[in-house]
Amino acid sequence: MYNRNNLKGWLYLLPALAFISVFMIYPLIDVFVYSFEENYNFASQSYTGVGLYNYSYILHDPYFLQAVKNTFILVIITVPLSTGIALLISLALNSIKKLKDLFQTVFFLPYVTNTLAVGLVFMILFKKTAYTEGLINLLLNSVGISSVDFIEGPYWAKMFVLCFYTIWVVLPFKILILTSALASVNKDYYNVARIDGTSKLRIFTRITLPMISPSLFYLIITGFIGAFKAYSDVVALFGTDLNAAGMNTIVGYVYDMLYGNSGGYPSFASAAALVLFAIVLTITVINLLVSRKNVHYQ
């Protein structure tokens, strides 16, 4: 009886297992293997040697190092800022009564807005064309600051646009998660704290934060992973030749190595992908270790 049930269980799992094996596990192993095979060629299925050459190459490739730098800047700026801003907005939303639903909807709109429409909005805001300087530049001009080319100009301007865009895009989801987490904190905790004369700041740090810490932690982990995977947003803003623009990301580098202008180097692409994997894994493990102390599951 036990065995038969066991068999039945595996049978139910089979479709999912098949898909995961074909589309996740096999490619993972494959990438791992490619990353150690020198000059692997898809067409001829041949390679010239086995070793760490691929890793050595990409770690000395200025384009890869630029991509790593860009990605890290993006992660370090956008993850804390977007989570922090989302927390502030959620706290504000949670403490108002009037128009709460309206604001909640407004803040959620970007999440359901078409990417092309969002791209257009950002173009109107930032892009310099023959006809206009872009809305932000017009604002800057009005306070006496000269125009900046945000899309094809200096590095920091481009990075600013990228971070601004990333934060704006991820905010709605974070606000959604945090407002529901805040709303689910039992009001009696706040009532008790009030009767005991707890200051607002202490209520926030000693009650609110621990209570919503699981949601916050979830957002930070997924935020890190999402930011490390940044690619499509960068393409939307700066076009496909990211190396030339100096705005490439690690995923962008992997893509370029596979298909891009310099294309046709699956070994390098695999090595870069594994470096990204190692980075994300390390960061996530650090996150988990930190969370063990500070996240309170009920």
Place this chain on the structure above:
Amino acid sequence: MKIVLEHLTKQFISRNSSSEIVTAVNDFDFEIPDGKLVGLLGPSGCGKSTTLNLICGLEVPTEGKIYFGDLDVTALPPENRGVGMVFQNYALYPHLTVRQNILFPLENLKGEQKLSKEVMNEKALEAARLVQIDTLMERKPSELSGGQQQRVAIARALVKTPGVLLLDEPLSNLDARLRLQTREQIRRIQKETGITTIFVTHDQEEAMSISDLIIVMKEGMMQQMGKPQEVYNHPANLFVAKFLGTPAINVFEGKILDHKVYIGEDAVMDTEAEDQDIYVGIRPEGFIPDRNGKFNCRFDRIETTGRDTSIVCHNDSCISDSDIRVIVDSDDELNNENGIIRFNLKPNKTHLFSKKDETVI
């Protein structure tokens, strides 16, 4: 500290339609003497929790005043009133240990009131000892039983030695045995500390058993206030009579004619009151089985639960929700002829209420 409520009224705007106003607490005007344990009793939605919230300051009254001792606290925020409160779900901070939970109110103290670490720990331990949880100080609330959690909540409410302790449905989340134990504990803690304590409950037995005074409420109006046994023996109106006592009082439609009380055709007792239509309330223990009794009922069955023997019977004038329940001594002689059982009534267990306004006659 004595608590005085002066024409206290709290109105809410109805959630369903903004034009409708709900009066949760209607013109409360009474004094709770210092050092007493007071039970605020009433069915769900009668405004008893609102009353508690008004006293602790979480709600602001629409009208009226609240005094602690001689001090008008109506406009004071909760933290300046010196009250301790225990919520129905205890509201212990789940991420803090028992010790941290009890310390929490002390750590809020600022300026001159600020205490040193040693004094705080001392006070926390003292409060924990009082409620007998001093061996569980390092546990998280989730590792405690319901009764222990509740005592932690009481310790947290007491640690600042408040002038008033408020308990909102303190026993409703406990199982029956624990409830009995915990209510003794509450009684003991209140006696030891001498803090004026108000607790809210919908369970009349709970209120009757440990309170010095009970206040019966209905739909925002105070119905009666007094010592539990007094209120039980002399209910001011039909609602109070029906609300107190298990099994519930048996209620009959009746009338007074020529100074005799009639239930149906039976003239059951004499009275001095005027002729009128009335309700007759008879406590289950107010019946004396008697072969020549004046009150006839149709016998149904005998039920024995533990030490109580009860006779279940019917009468057409009975308007209680359930059958008539009569508690008798098991050695009482039962007269049962052709399914008719006869009783005489104990006058002090029989209450007459005017049919017009349901007040006692």
